[in-house]
Amino acid sequence: MxxxxxxxxxxxxxxxxxxxxxxxxxxxxxxxxxxxxxxxxxxxxxxxxxxxxxxxxxxxxxxxxxxxxxxxxxxxxxxxxxxxxxxxxxxxxxxxGLTSDTTAGRWCSGCLGQTDHQRVRVRGRTVPTYICTGCGSPTSPCLVPRCPHFANRELRDIALPRYCAEHRQEIPSFAKLDARLADISEYAQWLTFDKHNAARTTRLATVAMTAAVVVAPMAFVAAPAIGGVVGSLTGLSGAAATSHGLALLGGGSLAAGGLGMAGGTTVVTAMGASLGGALGAAVTSAYTSTDKSFRIELLRPGTGTPVLVANGFLTETTDGWGGWRRIVDDRYPDAPVYRVHWGAKELGDITALLAVGATKQATTNAAKVVAKKASKSAKIPGLAPLLFAADIATNPWTVAKARAGMTGAALAGIIARTDTPQFVLIGHSLGARVMATAAQTLGTVHGAPRIESVHLLGAAISVSKDWRVLSDAVSGRVWNYHSSNDPVLAYLYRTAELGKTAVGLGGFHSSQPQLRDRDVSKSVTAHSAYLERISLAR
Ligand SMILES: [Zn+2]
Ligand SMILES: [Zn+2]
Missing domain, CATH: 3.30.457 (Copper Amine Oxidase; Chain A, domain 1)
Known part of the structure; x- marks a missing residue:
């Protein structure tokens, strides 16, 4: 028995x-x-x-x-x-019921490896069942006719046939998992799904997907996808795979408030060498496919180390250079420059929260009102009603922060597979959070730093005790331009982060060798003024 x-x-x-x-x-x-x-x-x-x-x-x-x-x-x-x-x-x-009947060298949707699948004799009505000799997960041939790949076999509903990871659009394709990019502009081609989403056309899958979207906004849908990829390595499927995967990554369950995963921080500690491989491809694909605004736009071709810029809220809407031209031209006149577009929806929600009036002064006042209301709120002292009216999964600040973390991890996944030796990363506000996360994620990979320098402007990142990974991630410097006169960081950030101070307000104050603080309080008195008022350090 x-x-x-x-x-x-x-x-x-x-x-x-x-x-x-x-x-x-x-x-x-x-x-x-x-x-x-x-x-x-x-x-x-x-x-x-x-x-x-x-x-x-x-x-x-x-x-x-x-x-x-x-x-x-x-x-x-x-x-x-x-x-x-x-x-x-x-x-x-x-x-x-394991037999010696083996199908050799087929892609496994559980471990994303090319493995042998051993046939299993099973009683009763069931799909043809195999065991992957790589990860040990139960598998079954993909439901799409003539597709040679293996799907994760359902453990509960064993008669329910499944599609492979490629036909579920969980990855761009099996063949692309280890693909290299000659330069970063090839990212879009790489992330394109090679196969149609077969799962979406079936009734059952549609019901499941709709349910997921209703429960959480898009930024949070991607987090379980990662948990699922990692968790399915252990033969679990569905929700069990998700929660186990997140637990393995140290993220805890979303329901219990385990947002480390969604915030990108757990990806940072977990990815390491797998960033440029199969798991990195699955993570990058899952994160970018839930952000329709994600794209990397070439602003200017050039020579030398490529420069990547990312905007945050209040400056995100403009296309093209979006205010970056002057400071980038001054510091990196010959470099190719790319802009990372991201989180249009999430950033728009934050901007809408702040844009009570049309002028910058009104924005300042709005932020002050938020902070003032917060301190007067009797029921939940210290919490801004505007930010905390919703629960944690729909709170616009938390969602935008999570999206920034995901974008950073996805960008790291793209950078890790390019043949370009180094990059310069520049970000403003939550865009600085994107770039810092990208650098930290790349910092977990062994080998020479892939980042030359990072410039953080008005960074919406909390002061931390441990900046070692960020410091080790660069061969040059991480420059932090901070202003104690930035009203958004002084009021909104503190309120949203329950009193924590942003490094864009007070600086790193770190002894890590590569980190440098630049106090720009005198010239920058508005959150959107960094791009007009500062010069990038050398
Ligand atoms: Zn496997
Ligand atoms: Zn398939």
Whole structure:
């Protein structure tokens, strides 16, 4: 009989023992810390990464459930443990029917690798079922006739055929996963989906997609996509894959307020070497495909290190140079210059929030009103009613910040696969957040820095204690132009971020070797004035 048992060994480790229906055994012994688990048993089971991963995840959640006192968190761990337990037992059940019939060298939608798929004999009405020898996930041939790729097989509704990642438009195409770009202008061609979205035309998929859009705005739909990609490496599918993937990445679940993933910060710590590979392609594709305004526009061809600029709110609407020409011409007269367009909807929402009047003075006043109302709000002291009327997933500030993080991570994914040795990144406001995230994400990749310099103008980024990754990401300098007379950063940012100070207001104050603060308080007295009033440092 199939079983999965949990045995605690004191307070710091546990043993999980799984027995399959026909008597194969898998034992996983692990500590609560992150050291490598000890895996023993029959090779058919120990060889399957998805099975081992699920048994391990079951054990860790079970241990947390037993250890914790907080009822809500205990219940959450219990639920997760149950999901992994069920998945492990189902995979073990499939492994009982493993045959030697192998389809070699086909793309797997679970691990995005070109792997062998081993046929499984299953009783009852089901799609043809295989096990990927790379990741151990159950797979089935893509539903599109003559498509050679393998889809993730549903564990719950086993008779439901599925489409491969290419036909679900989760990736541009399998062939492009490791593609290189001669220069950044090839990004659009690379991100184009090679296959039609077959999943969208089926009724079931449409219902599922509509539901997702209703629950969260677009910026948040992409975050589960990443969780899904990572989570499906462990044989999970759907919501279980998403929550496990986010947990693996350290993001927590969106429902529990785990916005690290959506904000791009978790991508920063998790991507590393995979940025230029398959996972980076999936992340970049998921993030950019949910932002219709995303594009990289060539402003001017030239020679030398390419310069990339990104706008934030209050300056985002204009096309072409959008106010950048003078300061870029002064500092980088010969360089090719590109503008990264992003988050038109999210930035527009923030600008609308601020644009109570037509003049800059009115904007200043509006920001002050927001801050004043906030401090007087009796029910929730310190929270601005305008910003916090909505819950966290629809709050325009949180959504725009998340979009900035995603854009930065996506841009890093594009830069990582170009053959151009280095770039200069320049950003204003939340555009500075885009560029800082891009630099930090690239900083997690080993090798020479891909960024020459970063210029941050009125940066909407909170003061942090650890700027090491950002500092290490550049071969030159990270210049931070900050103004204590910027009313938007002084009032709106502080209010939205619950009293945190933006580096664009007060500076980095960091001893990291590459970071430099430039106080421009005297010349910059409005959030939109940086582009007109400052010169870029050398
Ligand atoms: Zn696989
Ligand atoms: Zn397909």
């Amino acid at each position: 199939r079983s999965l048992d949990y045995t605690p060994n004191g307070h710091s480790s546990f043993t999980c023992r799984l027995e399959s229906g026909i008597g194969f055994v898998l034992t996983v012994h692990a500590g609560l810390a992150s050291e490598e688990p000890e895996v023993t048993g029959d090779q058919r089971l120990t060889d399957n990464p998805a099975l081992v991963e699920n048994v391990l995840a079951f054990g860790k959640h079970e241990a947390e459930h037993r250890r914790l006192r907080n009822e809500e968190r205990r219940a959450s761990h219990r639920k997760q443990a149950a999901v992994h337990r069920k998945t492990a037992i189902e995979i073990a059940g499939l492994l009982d």
